[in-house]
Amino acid sequence: MKSYLVQFAQAHPKFRKAELEALAELYNIPVDLSKHNESIPFLEIKLKDDDQARALVSRAILSKGIYELWGSGTTYENLFKDIREQSQSKFAQYKNSSFKFEFESFKGRQSHEAQMEIMESLSFLGLKGRINLKTPDETFTIFEEYQVYGMEKAHTPKQLWFGRLVQLSERIRNNIxxxxxxxxxxxxxxxxxxxxxxxxxxxxxxxxxxxxxxxxxxxxxxxxxxxxxxxxxxxxxxxxxxxxxxxxxxxxxxxxxxxxxxxxxxxxxxxxxxxxxxxxxxxxxxxxxxxxxxxxxxxxxxxxxxxxxxxxxxxxxxxxxxxxxxxxxxxxxxxxxxxxxxxxxxxxxxxxxxxxxxxxxxxxxxxxxxxxxxxxxxxxxxxxxxxxxxxxxxxxxxxxxxxxxxxxxxxxxxxxxxxxxxxxxxxxxxxxxxxxx
Ligand SMILES: C[S@@+](CC[C@H](N)C(=O)[O-])C[C@H]1O[C@@H](n2cnc3c(N)ncnc32)[C@H](O)[C@@H]1O
Incomplete structure (x- = not known):
């Protein structure tokens, strides 16, 4: 089984898990959704392969997309270490693909300069392909979850994930x-x-x-x-x-x-x-x-x-x-x-x-x-x-x-x-x- 990250839309949190459960049943995909937490729009799950991931999320309305999970951590240092440990074997496959990086942040956001710096730090992935912002072969996404205390704005994320986009949902693909x-x-x-x-x-x-x-x-x-x-x-x-x-x-x-x-x-x-x-x-x-x-x-x-x-x-x-x-x-x-x-x-x-x-x-x-x-x-x-x-x-x-x-x-x-x-x-x-x- 492989690890994937589902990104949910920020709408109707009480319906999100049920929708995925219904789609999993429709396409006969065994999946454990018990880690779902209504208060955050990210969910780690295990699936057999990318085909299952595509089928699960393709027609979803309350999910935005699903990503092959390359690593996670509570700090950027931990995240990079985890990517190296968990996903080193994947790097070669995407070496020559055109690509882009994206940030998906919840309850906070890095400055543009900080984002640039993080992307630079990802050079260890060894991506030698062209950067293509419109139609890349691969999209790599950095997910950040911040904790907000009262009115205070958080500056450092409390949880991070890094993933390769496998499938955008009907909601995002076709703006349904x-x-x-x-x-x-x-x-x-x-x-x-x-x-x-x-x-x-x-x-x-x-x-x-x-x-x-x-x-x-x-x-x-x-x-x-x-x-x-x-x-x-x-x-x-x-x-x-x-x-x-x-x-x-x-x-x-x-x-x-x-x-x-x-x-x-x-x-x-x-x-x-x-x-x-x-x-x-x-x-x-x-x-x-x-x-x-x-x-x-x-x-x-x-x-x-x-x-x-x-x-x-x-x-x-x-x-x-x-x-x-x-x-x-x-x-x-x-x-x-x-x-x-x-x-x-x-x-x-x-x-x-x-x-x-x-x-x-x-x-x-x-x-x-x-x-x-x-x-x-x-x-x-x-x-x-x-x-x-x-x-x-x-x-x-x-x-x-x-x-x-x-x-x-x-x-x-x-x-x-x-x-x-x-x-x-x-x-x-x-x-x-x-x-x-
Ligand atoms: C809440 S509305 C449904 C509206 C619909 N979902 C829409 O998109 O407009 C309930 C509908 O039931 C209809 N209705 C009321 N009694 C009915 C009955 N005995 N048999 C069939 N339709 C009935 C009403 O005319 C009304 O259009």
Missing amino acids: VEKYDLKKRSYIGTTSFDAELSLVSCNLAHVQEQRIVYDPFAGTGSFLVAAAGFGALNIGSDIDTRMLSGKDNVNIATNFKDYGTSTQFIDVMTMDFTHNALRSNFVIDTIICDPPYGVREGLRVLGAKNKEKAAGRETNVVNGEIAHLRRDFIHPKKPYELSSLLDDLLQFASVRLPIGGRLAFWMPTANDDFEITLIPQHKCLELKFNLEQQFNKWSRRLLVYVKRDQSYIGETRNGLKELNIKSFRERYFHGFSESSR
Whole structure:
């Protein structure tokens, strides 16, 4: 096994390890990530070879790159000694390569002069190739971690690493987070989901090329366009036809066109998820969504609040046709319990996903009443990740489940129903000031 250093992006530290874990599982790479520390953006790991390193990080969103680790130390003197001891045998291989040096520093930085001096000191590597800052054969990076005490700026790093770049991630190589930034997207709405976390959700859900991804609450299609970025074929549905059709000549389909992924857009349809019309043998590899919690959108299903009144309507006739059989008939809708919708979602996933298929969805929870038993469970689905993004008085959690075969015996649980938790919507609009039950 060889040593590598992963450099993380300084974003969503609670999701970084999970993303790598999911990618390792996707590509069948055995790796120990237990040294991960949320407070620093560097992680030493062991892998078989560079191919594994490339596969692990290539499509990551929260990692920036992976480096073959040549040495580490707490001072520059120690670092240089360690490089000589650990990596002398590697020097000859890169002797004639064009190269550049880079610095990646966390919570501090050397002056330009000091950096020049450090690079000069690396002459013992014996690199005789041309320096090429734009397209070097090899990039050698010095990583520095500084310790900050209060407001005081640290001048000397407390930990150093030196590595040869093996693979930059999708985030850096293709600027994917910026590419999918909502500010640059023509069709968005109040429910559009943050691009970075949509992409991370896709990685955790094992979205793959040419596989079918379904978002049953598609809205403006945030997860679908992100999934297309990873090569998936996408289908969505939403009860609100206005969301799907868009406005001013922009809609989900034009977003796909703008990203150059139209061939990966199957379609979206107006449909109540609880009256699902997808044929039962239609293969769905991944379900990924942000269900309606009532904050920016209503949770409604087809049906009449007042059955007697609705029964009267059945005899309504418009232009000689029974009103509810006309194509332009707008079906009545009634409110529905979120807990029941989540039951429906897990049940749907348990039946429609293939073994190993993943369901990923976001669920908001109030911080003062959170109990782990609130997380819904289904006996055929293993909860793989429960990752929290915290806001002031509430959090939203990304829950990722894997469909298991018959030998798996999980529990079925609906915490929202069992604990009789007040609707998230109600608590959100009252500033979480009242009791949750
Ligand atoms: C939180 S939004 C999801 C937004 C979406 N991720 C986006 O990128 O815009 C929830 C969506 O669920 C839809 N919805 C509400 N009840 C539904 C139901 N019974 N069946 C299908 N969609 C429903 C709403 O119209 C809304 O667009």
